[in-house]
């Protein structure tokens with residue numbers, strides 16, 4: 001071997017070893033996160049809740065306590081660290097859409113699923129009709145239109161589509177008490193005229209067939225109650241090739257995890273997704289209940305809760321807690 005080539009190989013090998021050990025170091029660092037670390041981040045950022053407003057367009061959501069706040073991580077080794085109002089339950093809302101997407105793509109395959117909707121990012125709010133008029137496909141499965149279609153695609157009779165989503169959330173969180181909040185569901189069902197409008201436009205363009213029980217499944221999935229810890233476990237699942245926090249690999253699927261993470265990155269925070277990707281740089285999904293689930297690829301999951309929202313419908317204090325953790329541990333994927 002000539003000297004030039006062997007020195008090139010040495011440089012490449014050194015680079016590979018260095019980047020591997022950087023990853024191992026950061027995993028070691030993350031495994032050392034304690035409740036003290038999270039508590040100081042929570043205390044530094046809880047005041048941000050004052051600058052947001054709880055969602056009121058679903059009347060039942062207007063009743064939640066704006067001062068409850070929780071912060072949870074599932075570390076690379078699967079251990080959970082929780083601080084704040086860790087027992088506080090809230091509704092998943094749009095965070096349920098990533099679980100529905102996972103189920104639908106498993107059922108249809110990616111190509112067939114995306115024949116009916118797009119991979120697009122958005123400059124539009126979550127409940128925008130976008131290009132639905134004139135028979136256009138929903139922009140992506142993260143905004144309401146695409147999510148309503150996704151759930152309709154995995155629904156047949158009665159509440160079967162909702163039950164599939166609930167059971168998957170139960171599996172990922174290993175929490176069999178997970179159920180939906182009936183009062184929030186009724187409230188969404190009674191006031192969800194925009195969502196009902198989207199459902200019927202999608203029927204008109206023959207992207208959806210069947211009855212309104214399929215839309216009810218969407219309202220039910222949005223009303224599933226979780227804690228910040230449950231969200232951290234969902235983040236962990238998609239961050240780690242769909243392997244559960246306790247190592248159970250029943251659903252292991254790196255490709256599907258990548259697909260879900262890519263949708264979270266480009267549309268999970270709606271029209272704020274671009275600026276969020278710039279600042280946080282992690283696949284994340286918010287819900288108007290005040291939760292955000294974050295996947296730190298190949299590492300860990302983060303779950304936050306604080307009900308007051310910014311203009312895009314994302315938890316304000318939740319965002320700031322995530323941002324401080326990301327900066328402290330250099331977690332952005334970029």
Ligand SMILES: NC(=O)CC[C@H](N)C(=O)O
Nearest residue numbers: 093094126222287288313
């Ligand atoms: N962004 C959200 O969390 C929206 C979900 C809510 N259930 C709706 O359909 O309007």
